[in-house]
Amino acid sequence: MARHRAIAGGLASFTIVLAAFGETLALAHVGGAIGLFLLVLGAASGIAAWVALGAPRTRTDMHA
Numbered sequence: 001m002a003r004h005r006a007i008a009g010g011l012a013s014f015t016i017v018l019a020a021f022g023e024t025l026a027l028a029h030v031g032g033a034i035g036l037f038l039l040v041l042g043a044a045s046g047i048a049a050w051v052a053l054g055a056p057r058t059r060t061d062m063h064a
Helices: 005-028 034-052
Strands: none
Touching (some): 005 034
């Protein structure tokens, strides 16, 4: 699997920003469920960054 480090770095940064903003909204009880929704989007972005970095998908990928 090809590694896309620039894309993975951008997605990782986006994950941190979404999680921080979502946590701030959730703890401040502002915006209703938007803060929780941003936390879910942050998790999805983190998974996308992991895949873009070249996450192993099969057992043989782990030994390559």
